[in-house]
Amino acid sequence: MFELDRSIEFQNKRNDILTVGELLVDMITAEYDDNMNCNEYHRFFGGSPANIAMNVRMLGIKSLVASAVGKDGFGKFLIDHLQKSKINTSNIQQVDHASTSLVVVSKSKSSPIPIFYRDADYQLLYTQKLEEAVKNSKIIHFSSWPVSMVPARYTIEKTIKLAKESNTLICFDPNYHPMLWQQGEDGKEYVKSILSYVDIIKPSEDDAERLFGKDTPENQMNKFLKLGAKLMIITLGENGAIISNGKESIKLHTLATEVVDVTGAGDSFWSGFYTAIIKGYSIRNDLSFDMAVSAYKLKYMGAVINLPKHEKIKEIYKL
Amino acid sequence: MFELDRSIEFQNKRNDILTVGELLVDMITAEYDDNMNCNEYHRFFGGSPANIAMNVRMLGIKSLVASAVGKDGFGKFLIDHLQKSKINTSNIQQVDHASTSLVVVSKSKSSPIPIFYRDADYQLLYTQKLEEAVKNSKIIHFSSWPVSMVPARYTIEKTIKLAKESNTLICFDPNYHPMLWQQGEDGKEYVKSILSYVDIIKPSEDDAERLFGKDTPENQMNKFLKLGAKLMIITLGENGAIISNGKESIKLHTLATEVVDVTGAGDSFWSGFYTAIIKGYSIRNDLSFDMAVSAYKLKYMGAVINLPKHEKIKEIYKL
Numbered sequence: 001m002f003e004l005d006r007s008i009e010f011q012n013k014r015n016d017i018l019t020v021g022e023l024l025v026d027m028i029t030a031e032y033d034d035n036m037n038c039n040e041y042h043r044f045f046g047g048s049p050a051n052i053a054m055n056v057r058m059l060g061i062k063s064l065v066a067s068a069v070g071k072d073g074f075g076k077f078l079i080d081h082l083q084k085s086k087i088n089t090s091n092i093q094q095v096d097h098a099s100t101s102l103v104v105v106s107k108s109k110s111s112p113i114p115i116f117y118r119d120a121d122y123q124l125l126y127t128q129k130l131e132e133a134v135k136n137s138k139i140i141h142f143s144s145w146p147v148s149m150v151p152a153r154y155t156i157e158k159t160i161k162l163a164k165e166s167n168t169l170i171c172f173d174p175n176y177h178p179m180l181w182q183q184g185e186d187g188k189e190y191v192k193s194i195l196s197y198v199d200i201i202k203p204s205e206d207d208a209e210r211l212f213g214k215d216t217p218e219n220q221m222n223k224f225l226k227l228g229a230k231l232m233i234i235t236l237g238e239n240g241a242i243i244s245n246g247k248e249s250i251k252l253h254t255l256a257t258e259v260v261d262v263t264g265a266g267d268s269f270w271s272g273f274y275t276a277i278i279k280g281y282s283i284r285n286d287l288s289f290d291m292a293v294s295a296y297k298l299k300y301m302g303a304v305i306n307l308p309k310h311e312k313i314k315e316i317y318k319l
Numbered sequence: 320m321f322e323l324d325r326s327i328e329f330q331n332k333r334n335d336i337l338t339v340g341e342l343l344v345d346m347i348t349a350e351y352d353d354n355m356n357c358n359e360y361h362r363f364f365g366g367s368p369a370n371i372a373m374n375v376r377m378l379g380i381k382s383l384v385a386s387a388v389g390k391d392g393f394g395k396f397l398i399d400h401l402q403k404s405k406i407n408t409s410n411i412q413q414v415d416h417a418s419t420s421l422v423v424v425s426k427s428k429s430s431p432i433p434i435f436y437r438d439a440d441y442q443l444l445y446t447q448k449l450e451e452a453v454k455n456s457k458i459i460h461f462s463s464w465p466v467s468m469v470p471a472r473y474t475i476e477k478t479i480k481l482a483k484e485s486n487t488l489i490c491f492d493p494n495y496h497p498m499l500w501q502q503g504e505d506g507k508e509y510v511k512s513i514l515s516y517v518d519i520i521k522p523s524e525d526d527a528e529r530l531f532g533k534d535t536p537e538n539q540m541n542k543f544l545k546l547g548a549k550l551m552i553i554t555l556g557e558n559g560a561i562i563s564n565g566k567e568s569i570k571l572h573t574l575a576t577e578v579v580d581v582t583g584a585g586d587s588f589w590s591g592f593y594t595a596i597i598k599g600y601s602i603r604n605d606l607s608f609d610m611a612v613s614a615y616k617l618k619y620m621g622a623v624i625n626l627p628k629h630e631k632i633k634e635i636y637k638l
Contacts, residue, residue, distance in 0.1 A: 027346065027360065036392025039362045041346065072434045073355025074423070097502040099434045104393070104421070115391045115418045117436035183416040 002231040002245045004283045010138040016061040016278045018137035019049030022121040022145040023067030024101040025074045033106045045081045046303045048143045055271030058307040061278045066091035070120040074100035095123045122149035126158045135166045143173040148180040172198040196228025204235045252287050255295035264303035269294040292317035321550040321564045326599045329457040335380040335597045337456035338368030340465040341440040342386030343420040344393045352425045364400045365622045367462045374590030377626040380597045385410035389439040393419035414442045441468035445477045454485045462492040467499040491517040515547025523554045571606050574614035583622035588613040611636035
């Protein structure tokens with residue numbers, strides 16, 4: 001049971017958070033455009049786990065990424081970018097005969113419809129290096145991407161098992177999207193089935209709707225909690241977020257004053273959350289900080305922006 | 320046997336050429352860049368068969384395209400583009416749960432290394448509409464793309480069979496590339512195995528090298544001819560092209576004076592070739608025209624450029 005007024009205790013380990021899963025190129029329209037009419041695209045570093053690893057490093061905690069890319073120009077671009085950001089890339093696997101995964105998306109103030117081009121990302125294998133990284137990290141994080149296709153799904157299943165044995169906190173982003181799954185596979189059921197094996201989940205309202213259909217945020221939370229979620233946060237866009245441990249819940253308002261680009265807003269929330277729990281905040285105090293990090297991110301274009309250290313964020317948002 | 324001093328005779332059919340296969344988005348770096356370091360990309364209409372269909376229409380003959388795209392923003396872009404160019408799109412199949420195929424490529428004066436993102440293109444099915452189009456066309460054209468993966472491979476095999484029965488000239492671009500084939504499959508053997516079933520092939524020097532290893536153009540031609548090629552043209556970049564019917568050969572020099580972008584140069588050569596054989600030129604006279612069309616294309620950026628009518632090309636290049 002996670003108590004909302006207590007901080008989460010971690011064992012003394014070398015690394016704070018290991019994010020596992022998709023490392024990819026985001027190709028975003030140069031102009032605001034909901035229908036992909038634009039002919040000019042800008043390439044960005046992307047993939048939620050990698051974004052989180054970059055963000056938390058800027059906020060002030062230690063991170064590692066485990067991902068798979070192709071042996072091509074885009075894979076090189078992603079690895080170079082991580083290295084320039086001083087992220088250890090020894091767990092980035094370079095896969096033969098596979099293209100670095102790519103997502104094409106419209107720059108949009110609402111939820112844009114992406115086109116997915118997946119190849120190398122789901123070829124992630126369970127290696128000895130990955131095993132060591134899981135053991136030596138306080139938290140592991142993954143999204144629905146790696147569990148949606150094999151062999152990455154098997155890698156995550158083994159990773160969850162090892163994390164339990166190693167007292168590593170298991171956090172899962174249930175960002176189910178039908179386009180991630182192969183036609184004929186029941187991705188919703190799979191995502192629901194792993195909720196009881198993980199410690200913390202953070203769906204957005206859209207994620208919840210894709211899994212359970214339209215409903216109130218409170219009802220959606222109950223569905224996740226019934227399926228075994230231990231601590232959950234549902235993010236509600238401009239309506240803030242709610243956290244619940246199944247016993248009590250807290251509602252938080254957004255701190256966003258200016259929305260330039262929503263890409264990566266969820267990742268920045270996660271990043272604030274991880275930084276605060278590692279820094280020893282109670283879960284209740286943690287939340288305001290998460291809202292501040294995502295509010296800061298919304299002011300800028302791109303999935304990963306230059307975030308200040310966590311002390312600076314606290315100062316800006318008077319926390 | 321194709322006689323070099325004679326024109327090719329066609330039955331009186333409704334359509335001149337049906338191109339079958341990949342319809343896709345080319346995402347090209349904004350700057351000259353051999354290593355994909357560029358962050359700005361421009362979207363172009365692409366895919367060799369579609370490019371040829373667009374080109375020959377501009378040059379002055381009738382064309383149809385059979386391809387498969389996803390139900391997404393890129394699929395819509397490609398279909399809209401064809402319709403704006405007054406190309407009949409009734410043979411463009413829109414596939415559920417597949418992304419419109421995409422190729423990312425560096426703008427380059429040499430042969431750029433592409434990153435392939437294939438999904439919808441190889442889902443092309445053999446339909447009654449396609450059957451009618453094959454019967455009613457004088458020529459069918461396809462490249463190595465659709466034969467590299469199933470179910471499109473089966474569609475092409477059925478198409479070849481029907482084309483033989485319908486007196487439709489079968490032209491094949493043996494542009495073999497290992498990245499098109501699934502790992503473990505022998506794409507080279509497959510490409511070699513279909514040479515005796517088709518009428519005309521046009522490999523580039525690079526295509527020949529990928530299939531047979533490095534050798535002189537004359538030796539490469541002999542290898543294709545031994546495998547059953549009836550009429551073949553090998554294009555040699557700045558060194559022109561050679562045509563052979565297995566009995567005699569003609570060497571042509573390039574007419575290019577200015578090289579801005581090589582993307583689509585092979586397609587413009589094919590387009591010139593098809594236009595000239597439909598217009599009743601002898602194969603020998605045809606070749607100068609092909610060289611002129613590709614020389615014109617090389618002066619401009621993009622896989623498909625605004626080509627003048629064939630009479631205008633003849634005038635510009637004093638043919």
